[in-house]
Amino acid sequence: MNADELRLIPLGGLGEIGMNCLALEQGQDIVVIDCGVTFPSVDNGSDILHPRFDYLLERRDRVRGIVITHGHEDHIGAIPYLLDEIDVPVWAPAHAMGLIKLRLGEWQFDLDALPLKTTHVGQTFRVGSFEFEPIRVTHSIADATALAIKTAAGTIVHTGDFKLDDHPADGELTDEARLRELGDEGVRLLLSDSTNVDARGTAASEREVGDELAQIVEGAETRVIIGIFASNVQRLLHLGDIAMRTGRRIVLLGRSVMNHVRVATSVGRLRWPSDLVVAPDVGQQMPRREVMVIASGTQAETQAALARLSTGEHPRFKLDEGDLVVFSSRTIPGNDRAVYDLYGAFLRAGMQVVSRATHPRVHASGHAHRDEQLRMIELVRPRSFLPVHGTLHHLHRHAELARDAGVDDVLIAENGDVVTIGTDRALAKNGRVPSGRVYTLDGTAISDEVLRERTQLGRKGVLTVAIALDDRGALASAPALACYGVVGPLERDVLVRAERAVEHAVDVALKDRVRPEELVEAARLAARRVIDAHTGQKPYVLVSVLREDRR
Ligand SMILES: [Zn+2]
Ligand SMILES: [Zn+2]
Structure with missing residues (x-):
């Protein structure tokens, strides 16, 4: 070097x-x-x-x-x-x-x-x-x-x-x-x-966003719910000012929003009066036009505040018909469908929805x-x-x-x-x-192997094969097969055929006195071959062998 x-x-x-x-x-x-x-x-x-x-x-x-x-x-x-x-x-x-x-x-x-x-x-x-x-x-x-x-x-x-x-x-x-x-x-x-x-x-200025949001909030006669990226301190600064100017108190919904407000406040980046933010149950009781909710979950994350508000399932806050929901955010590519579904859920419940699609300046x-x-x-x-x-x-x-x-x-x-x-x-x-x-x-x-297994399980479903051997090492009973998440016409007779195929394969393997892992592999292949032949599916096959011990 x-x-x-x-x-x-x-x-x-x-x-x-x-x-x-x-x-x-x-x-x-x-x-x-x-x-x-x-x-x-x-x-x-x-x-x-x-x-x-x-x-x-x-x-x-x-x-x-x-x-x-x-x-x-x-x-x-x-x-x-x-x-x-x-x-x-x-x-x-x-x-x-x-x-x-x-x-x-x-x-x-x-x-x-x-x-x-x-x-x-x-x-x-x-x-x-x-x-x-x-x-x-x-x-x-x-x-x-x-x-x-x-x-x-x-x-x-x-x-x-x-x-x-x-x-x-x-x-x-x-x-x-x-x-x-x-x-x-x-x-x-x-x-x-x-x-x-x-x-x-050039990117739009944060000032234009502030002006646009101010106009929207000033014109609203009901609650206003603003969805933001929780870390957007610039947006929080504007929203605090707008809330104070329009006589609204702020309700924070979502752990990430609360964390970001707390940290920004602790380092002096956010200087809101101590009575500006009220607890959700307090805000819930206030006149609707005196409340601004700031919530996370603009990408329609299922557990986030906005998704729960849209279905009325938020444990600490409920919206009413006519409330105004503003998505002060962009939709990250790939999330489009879920976000449109979220808009739809609010609209279905009678709320108004404002987003970048209707008001391009609500986000920069x-x-x-x-x-x-x-x-x-x-x-x-x-x-x-x-x-x-x-x-x-x-x-x-x-x-x-x-x-x-x-x-x-x-x-x-x-x-x-x-x-x-x-x-x-x-x-x-x-x-x-x-x-x-x-x-x-x-x-x-999570190891690569586990990820691979999860992908296979999710994509193909799983077939379990249970084999019981008696104390002499012979089959104690017919193998038991069960399926989870396997697509196709998997009727009872297909499973029965697979059970017979496994039984036969195990018998042959036992006669050949194969090693335990070869027995498992023989059973796995036999089951899979039958399912594949009748349904075209290749489920993930899980074989367990139980041995009875003489005590
Ligand atoms: Zn970055
Ligand atoms: Zn960044």
């Missing part, structure tokens, strides 16, 4: 949206930038997916720390999983740190024993041989930062998630002056957020559109460019944007690629490391 070589190893977020995690390596030091999760797109009983950490775990003595850009789940969610394996310090802005502590507390980490360090914009800190400077960027969550990092190869800038909005609710603008200054000093490499590369122009993205991405490149003027945070499609389009803007050295990399760069050596790929997703449930990893 050359002395000026910097290695960048994306473990998540390159080639996908979400689960952002990037390792930087130089000399004997490794530092991790962001450590996020993603959520399953299929229902296989998992709840959270985090990056494979093999690369870090195999070099655990050289990992100097984790540096966080902001508090979204796709940037902080995997921290407990990694800290479970290695003891390293975590640096994060105050708001993200509040959320990290909440999560680590739930995981029963001893917070006082952990080296958790709060970062501040403009204040540099060292992690191993790297020097970091957090820079303010505007985003949908509060206290988001980009990072300028002094490395062996030169200064690199990582944008984190950002947008350029002249009027964010918290008044914290992306620090374009500092970014330009860094550009003047010379930036070796820019890594920039590709999420919205398909969106033309927290991610830069193309013109803002271009402006970032023009401010920083990097010699090299590596697009991050996007599927391969997004990375390609962002790379093209950078080339058009005059950056000569542009590379597209995906999770697991080892990317190298030197002071004068261009970006290059040098091999691959293990990468991918670890499926977990309640904090515990």
Whole structure:
């Protein structure tokens, strides 16, 4: 390795949206930038997916720390999983740190024993041989930062998630002056957020969203229910102001909304008067036009507040005909059908529904559109460019944007690629490391084998075969077969045929004095062959052999 070589190893977020995690390596030091999760797109009983950490775990003595850009789940969610394996310090802005502590507390980490360090914009800190400077960027969550990092190869800038909005609710603008200054000093490499590369122009300002929501709430004579992404602190700021202006009290529904309000308040990002929020049962008794409900579950998550409100099954709050439900959110691709069903459930119950479809300004993205991405490149003027945070499609389009803007050295990399760069050596790929997703449930990893089994069970159903052997090792009775979730005309006579086939196969196997596992396999194949022949199905076959012991 050359002395000026910097290695960048994306473990998540390159080639996908979400689960952002990037390792930087130089000399004997490794530092991790962001450590996020993603959520399953299929229902296989998992709840959270985090990056494979093999690369870090195999070099655990050289990992100097984790540096966080902001508090979204796709940037902080995997921290407990990694800290479970290695003891390293975590640096994060105050708001993200509040959320990290909440999560680590739930995981029963001893917070006082952990080296958790709060970062501040403009204040540099060292992690191993790297020097970091957090820079303010505007985003949908509060206290988001980009990072300028002094490395062996030169200064690199990582944008984190950002947008350029002249009027964010918290008044914290992306620090374009500092970014330009860094550009003047010379930036070796820019890594920039590709999420919205398909969106033309610039993202709408949060101020327009605030104005639109204010108008909607002012015109409402009933309860107003606002669905938001729980972490959207910019939106919470506006909603608090609107509630106060229109004489409404706020009811918070959903654990994630309550957690985010609590954390944002504790770090001074949300300064609501103490009587603004009322408990659900108090709000339920108040006149309808004095209540604003803020609820989570805009993606129609089945257990979330909005879904339960739509069916009248929320345990702590009921809506009435005429109440106004506002989806101040976008629909994440893939959730469209479920979200339309949720709109339908509200409409069926007599509520009014407002969404981006009817009022385009009820939501604005927290991610830069193309013109803002271009402006970032023009401010920083990097010699090299590596697009991050996007599927391969997004990375390609962002790379093209950078080339058009005059950056000569542009590379597209995906999770697991080892990317190298030197002071004068261009970006290059040098091999691959293990990468991918670890499926977990309640904090515990689910093995690939279990996932495969679950997929098979769900797709094909299961056939159980019970074989009883007597104390001499002969069949004690006819095998018993039962089916669960198997499609097709599986009439009684098919099962009887399968039972006979199994009985025959077991008899033959016993005569041949085969090993126990061969007996099981013979029974499995015999059962499966009959079911397949009569129904065209190949269910998952589970064979149990019971042996009677002479006592
Ligand atoms: Zn974010
Ligand atoms: Zn993100």
